[in-house]
Structures are given as C-alpha cells and as structure tokens.
Amino acid sequence: MSPAASERAAPYWLTGPALLVFLGLVLIPLGMTVLLSFYDWGQYKGIVPEFTLKNWREVATDSYFLEIFLRTFRIAILVTLLSIMIGVPEAYILNRMSPGWRSMCLLAVIGPLLVSVVARTLGWALLLGPNGLVNQGLIAIGLIGTPLEFMFTETGVVVALTHVLIPFMILAVWASLQRLDPQIENAASSLGAGFVTIWRRVILPQIVPGILSGSIIVFALAASAFASPAIIGGRRLKVAATLAYDEFLNTLNWPLGAAVAVLLLVALVAIIVGSNRLIERRYAQVFE
Amino acid sequence: MSHLVLEGLGKSYGSAVAVEGIDLSVARGEFISLLGPSGCGKTTTLQMIAGFVPVDRGRILLDGADLAAVPPAKRGLGIVFQSYALFPHMTVAENIAFGLEMRDVPKAERESRTLEVMALVGLKGFADRYPRRMSGGQQQRVALARALVIKPSLLLLDEPLSNLDAKLREEMQGELRQIQRSIGTTTILVTHDQHEAMALSDRIVVMNQGRVEQIGAPDTVYDRPQTSFVANFLGKTNLLAAVADGSGHVAVDGFRIALPGAAAGPISLAVRPERLVLAEAGQGFSARITNRVFQGAHWLLSAESAAGALLLTRANDGRAVPAEGDTVAVSFAPADASLISERPSP
Numbered sequence: 001m002s003p004a005a006s007e008r009a010a011p012y013w014l015t016g017p018a019l020l021v022f023l024g025l026v027l028i029p030l031g032m033t034v035l036l037s038f039y040d041w042g043q044y045k046g047i048v049p050e051f052t053l054k055n056w057r058e059v060a061t062d063s064y065f066l067e068i069f070l071r072t073f074r075i076a077i078l079v080t081l082l083s084i085m086i087g088v089p090e091a092y093i094l095n096r097m098s099p100g101w102r103s104m105c106l107l108a109v110i111g112p113l114l115v116s117v118v119a120r121t122l123g124w125a126l127l128l129g130p131n132g133l134v135n136q137g138l139i140a141i142g143l144i145g146t147p148l149e150f151m152f153t154e155t156g157v158v159v160a161l162t163h164v165l166i167p168f169m170i171l172a173v174w175a176s177l178q179r180l181d182p183q184i185e186n187a188a189s190s191l192g193a194g195f196v197t198i199w200r201r202v203i204l205p206q207i208v209p210g211i212l213s214g215s216i217i218v219f220a221l222a223a224s225a226f227a228s229p230a231i232i233g234g235r236r237l238k239v240a241a242t243l244a245y246d247e248f249l250n251t252l253n254w255p256l257g258a259a260v261a262v263l264l265l266v267a268l269v270a271i272i273v274g275s276n277r278l279i280e281r282r283y284a285q286v287f288e
Numbered sequence: 289m290s291h292l293v294l295e296g297l298g299k300s301y302g303s304a305v306a307v308e309g310i311d312l313s314v315a316r317g318e319f320i321s322l323l324g325p326s327g328c329g330k331t332t333t334l335q336m337i338a339g340f341v342p343v344d345r346g347r348i349l350l351d352g353a354d355l356a357a358v359p360p361a362k363r364g365l366g367i368v369f370q371s372y373a374l375f376p377h378m379t380v381a382e383n384i385a386f387g388l389e390m391r392d393v394p395k396a397e398r399e400s401r402t403l404e405v406m407a408l409v410g411l412k413g414f415a416d417r418y419p420r421r422m423s424g425g426q427q428q429r430v431a432l433a434r435a436l437v438i439k440p441s442l443l444l445l446d447e448p449l450s451n452l453d454a455k456l457r458e459e460m461q462g463e464l465r466q467i468q469r470s471i472g473t474t475t476i477l478v479t480h481d482q483h484e485a486m487a488l489s490d491r492i493v494v495m496n497q498g499r500v501e502q503i504g505a506p507d508t509v510y511d512r513p514q515t516s517f518v519a520n521f522l523g524k525t526n527l528l529a530a531v532a533d534g535s536g537h538v539a540v541d542g543f544r545i546a547l548p549g550a551a552a553g554p555i556s557l558a559v560r561p562e563r564l565v566l567a568e569a570g571q572g573f574s575a576r577i578t579n580r581v582f583q584g585a586h587w588l589l590s591a592e593s594a595a596g597a598l599l600l601t602r603a604n605d606g607r608a609v610p611a612e613g614d615t616v617a618v619s620f621a622p623a624d625a626s627l628i629s630e631r632p633s634p
C-alpha cells in the first residue's frame with residue numbers, strides 16, 4: 001500500500017474497534033429488538049417468528065399502555081423542570097464559590113452518583129415511607145395528622161429521580177457558566193441592570209445550551225429510569241421501563257415488551273430531537 | 289471643584305496590600321491615565337471607582353458626593369473592560385441600547401441615540417451584527433459605544449487597546465483621544481503601555497506596588513521623573529551618581545552644575561539619553577564608548593563613566609561619531625537633569 005493510501009485508510013483502522021463494539025453491543029441488539037417486536041407470542045406457544053403487527057396494535061390502542069406512557073413522560077418532564085429550577089441556581093452559586101468550598105460542594109453534588117441506585121432509592125423509601133423520617137417529623141410538629149403518601153406515588157418517584165439526576169444538570173450548566181466572560185455581570189450592572197435583569201437578560205440566554213444539554217440528559221434518563229420507579233413506584237405505578245421489564249420477565253411476552261421498549265426509544269428520540277431543534281433555532285446566537 | 293476625588297484610597301486582599309494611599313483629584317473633562325506594571329493595582333483602583341470592589345480605606349467623591357453607599361448600577365459610569373464583556377447573544381445595536389433600556393429611555397430616542405453613538409465610534413452599518421462576527425477592533429468600538437451612549441459622568445477604560453495589534457492600537461489611540469475631546473467626558477484609562485499613556489492623557493498617574501509614584505502631565509513626568517522607578521518605567525534614562533554640596537551645586541565626576549534643592553551628600557540625577565551631549569574635552573565628565581549602534585536617524589551610544597553606565601543618542605547629522613573605545617567628554621544642561629528622590633518606604 002502506498003503511504004498516501006495507508007494514511008487515508010488510517011481513520012478507518014483507528015475507529016474500527018470502537019465501531020465494532022458499537023455495532024455489536026448497540027446496533028445489533030437494537031435491530032433484533034425491533035425485529036422481535038414484530039413476532040407473534042402466545043401463552044402456550046411462546047415466541048413465534050412470524051411477522052405480525054399485533055403487539056404494535058395492542059400498544060397503540062390499549063389505554064393501559066397510553067396511561068403508562070403518559071405517566072412516564074409526565075414524570076420525566078417534572079423531573080427535568082425541577083432539575084432546571086434547582087440545578088441552575090445551584091450551578092450559579094457553585095460557580096461563584098471560592099475554589100476550596102467549590103470542590104467540597106461539588107463532591108456533595110456528585111455524591112448521589114457515587115451511591116448505587118438501589119441503595120440510594122431504598123434510602124429514599126426509608127425516608128419517605130409511612131413510618132419514615134419525613135412523615136414522623138411532620139406529624140411530630142403537628143403539621144399533618146396522617147402520614148403523607150410518598151411511596152407508590154408519582155411525587156415520590158419525581159423526588160427520588162430529581163435527586164439522582166440533578167448532578168447532570170448542575171454539571172452541564174456549570175460548564176456553560178464557566179464560558180461566560182467573568183466581567184459580564186459587572187458590565188450589565190454598570191449599565192444600570194439589577195440582579196434580576198442581569199439574570200434574565202444576560203446570564204440565562206447565554207447558558208441556554210448548558211440547560212438544554214442538561215435537560216436532554218435528565219429527561220432521557222428519567223424517562224428510561226428503572227430502579228427508582230420500580231422501588232418507589234412499586235407494581236402499582238408502572239412506567240415504560242418497568243412495564244417492558246414486566247413483559248419480558250413476568251409475563252414472558254418478549255415481543256410485546258420489545259414493542260414497548262422500541263416505542264419508548266422512538267418517543268424519546270423524537271421528543272429530544274424536536275425540542276433541541278426548537279430551542280437551537282430560538283437561541284441561535286448562543287449555539288455557535 | 290474637582291469632578292472626581294480619591295482620598296487615601298486603599299484595598300487589601302487578606303494581608304496583601306493591593307492599593308494603598310491613592311490621592312488624586314480629577315478635573316471635569318480631564319483625561320487621566322493610571323500607568324504602571326502589571327499587578328501594581330491599576331485595575332483594583334478602577335474597580336473601586338466603578339463600585340465592583342469594595343473600598344477598604346479612604347473615600348471616593350464624585351461631584352463632591354461620597355460614592356460609598358452607591359451601588360455600581362446607580363453610579364452612571366461608562367466602563368470599557370479589557371475583555372470588552374460584550375453580550376454575545378445581542379446584536380451590536382442591542383448591546384449599545386442596553387444601558388438606555390435600563391434607563392427606560394423611549395424606543396424612538398433609544399434608536400436615534402444608538403445610531404448617533406455608532407456613527408461617533410465609526411460603526412455605521414453594523415447594527416445587526418453579532419459581536420462574535422466582528423474583529424477585535426470593531427468589538428472594542430462596540431464596547432466604547434455601549435459605555436458612551438448612557439452619557440456617563442465618568443468613562444473608565446481598563447486596558448481597552450491591549451488586545452489589538454500594534455497598528456490598530458495606534459489608530460484607536462488617536463480616535464479615542466479625538467472622541468474624548470469631542471464629547472468632553474472625564475476619562476480614566478488604565479494601561480501598562482507608557483506610549484499609550486503619554487499619547488492620550490492630560491495627566492499620568494504612575495503607579496508601582498499599589499502606590500502612586502508621581503502624578504503629572506506626560507512631558508513633565510517624562511522630563512522630570514521624581515523617582516528612579518518613574519525614570520526607568522517611562523522610556524530609557526541614565527541615573528548618574530552625583531554629589532551635592534548643599535549650596536546649590538552638584539558635581540558629577542567633577543563636572544559641576546547649578547542644581548538647587550539637593551541636600552548635601554550623594555544623590556542621583558536622571559538624564560534622558562537624548563539630553564546627554566558630547567562636549568569639548570574638559571567641559572563635561574569623561575566616559576569611554578563601549579558600543580555604538582546605528583539606528584538611521586541617530587546613533588545609540590553606550591558608554592562607561594565614573595558616574596555609572598551611560599546611554600546617549602547622537603543625531604546622524606553628518607558630524608563624526610566617536611568609535612568604540614574612544615574617550616569622550618559628556619555633559620548636559622542643568623535643566624535636563626532631574627533630582628531623584630527615593631520614595632519613603634511605607
């Protein structure tokens with residue numbers, strides 16, 4: 001091979017291994033899942049490799065599935081909004097801290113990611129259960145008479161998921177805050193802007209890319225989360241991920257589970273790509 | 289009455305003193321430069337005037353009123369930052385109009401004033417550009433326009449030209465001076481560039497290690513440096529070891545000149561290279577030429593003498609130039625020598 005040709009081939013050789021891994025571990029299973037969702041299934045005959053739209057028809061028409069999908073995305077949207085509302089100010093405060101304090105607080109922020117999902121979620125369950133710390137405290141100070149329902153409620157799932165996923169929002173927003181000109185707030189202030197105006201007119205528009213990428217991560221992870229909804233939501237409060245799990249492992253209806261999983265993926269991709277487009281167009285100037 | 293007065297202004301970061309004992313009185317319409325090496329406290333001083341850095345010691349008076357309790361947003365000062373700090377998500381016109389919007393200026397007036405100031409700084413036709421799509425010089429103009437459009441009582445410039453290349457910097461210096469003259473806004477410029485300070489200012493405040501070394505008109509500070517720091521920081525200079533007799537005369541290696549004001553004893557005199565002249569033998573002090581460099585319009589001569597190492601320039605006017613190793617007589621006019629007084633240590 002001539003040097004020029006081998007140089008041209010180099011990128012392929014270099015990306016080859018990663019490409020193989022991607023192909024083998026992501027694309028092929030994904031393709032097989034899609035294929036599986038078109039297979040037939042019966043209580044006694046099991047999975048039959050025959051093309052049918054049965055699963056898709058069931059997922060699309062049965063209001064049971066609709067309810068679960070609506071719940072999944074309602075939870076994901078709430079978690080994303082909460083993460084923005086709490087995470088953005090938190091990132092701003094972090095960014096203003098002295099380096100020593102910042103690394104300590106950063107550790108506290110990333111803390112949840114270092115604890116296993118199951119342990120962390122069980123912790124929340126202990127805290128939020130009918131006899132948990134929160135309810136006992138509220139009853140002790142006389143705010144409520146009977147325990148509040150957190151367990152097996154959407155509120156509980158939203159709280160637990162926000163806790164786990166907020167670090168992603170904080171890190172993404174923090175990264176975009178670091179790109180701001182350190183004097184930009186002083187500049188706005190010298191022109192007569194107060195704190196709120198500086199935030200609304202100068203800081204927020206510039207960190208939209210960070211908020212967007214944080215939101216995409218949080219939304220995607222919240223919509224496909226399994227452990228937190230499974231432990232806190234329980235069997236009563238199914239979301240798409242726990243539904244697919246149940247179809248696969250309890251009912252053993254793999255094709256239906258595959259249809260649910262593929263639908264979740266497609267819906268996620270559609271929502272993310274759509275909102276990404278919308279926001280990038282709206283804030284075109286800060287996305288260069 | 290002075291427009292701006294700094295009284296014993298001081299600032300410390302922990303135990304490190306960043307600025308100490310700045311006394312300055314600025315007249316209305318004056319162009320003042322704070323000049324000094326990096327880290328000498330120029331930015332800190334400017335940011336205290338702007339209100340971004342709290343004042344630890346002393347006072348700042350604007351039109352006689354103490355600024356201590358006035359937040360930056362209410363001071364009404366125009367500030368150009370070294371990084372420009374433009375709003376990247378706003379167009380040029382939006383950037384410039386921001387300060388007017390904050391003052392609730394009606395839209396029509398806002399637009400006309402924005403256009404006016406854009407014409408003033410040479411930005412006609414750039415209204416809808418985004419700062420990112422502009423050159424450094426153009427961004428610099430936007431920053432200036434944004435600061436000027438609010439008709440600030442004081443214009444503060446922190447190294448506004450330091451990010452521009454040499455040629456553009458010179459151009460902008462001329463324009464900046466001309467704009468400042470035409471609108472008459474009292475201006476304080478921070479710079480570490482002595483040429484910039486001398487070219488632009490009515491008066492220069494030379495700073496070193498948080499303190500003022502000397503305040504004066506550019507030619508005064510250049511011709512009559514009061515400390516060796518000033519003498520060395522503003523251009524090249526010769527520091528000559530001399531002895532004062534206490535009765536109005538000073539001798540440099542036996543060369544006597546009348547120079548009142550020096551107490552008896554050893555002293556230093558600062559003389560600029562272009563003010564040292566080659567004299568007839570016996571009419572100066574002797575020096576041996578160690579090096580000569582031709583620079584076109586003049587020769588640059590280095591020499592050794594009993595008063596110290598010398599640097600002198602000699603116009604390339606057709607006369608013979610001493611060669612390396614020659615012994616020459618060097619003299620200077622008493623008016624060209626400045627008595628260097630060392631700053632009393634804090």
Ligand SMILES: Nc1ncnc2c1ncn2[C@@H]1O[C@H](COP(=O)(O)OP(=O)(O)O)[C@@H](O)[C@H]1O
Pocket residue numbers: 301305306324325326327328329330331332333
């Ligand atoms: N925020 C700060 N914290 C600690 N020290 C500072 C801070 N800002 C400035 N300094 C110190 O104060 C001194 C003066 O800084 P500065 O005013 O920025 O100098 P200049 O603008 O003349 O280069 C420097 O020694 C600098 O290290």
Ligand SMILES: [Mg+2]
Pocket residue numbers: 327330331332
């Ligand atoms: Mg500085």
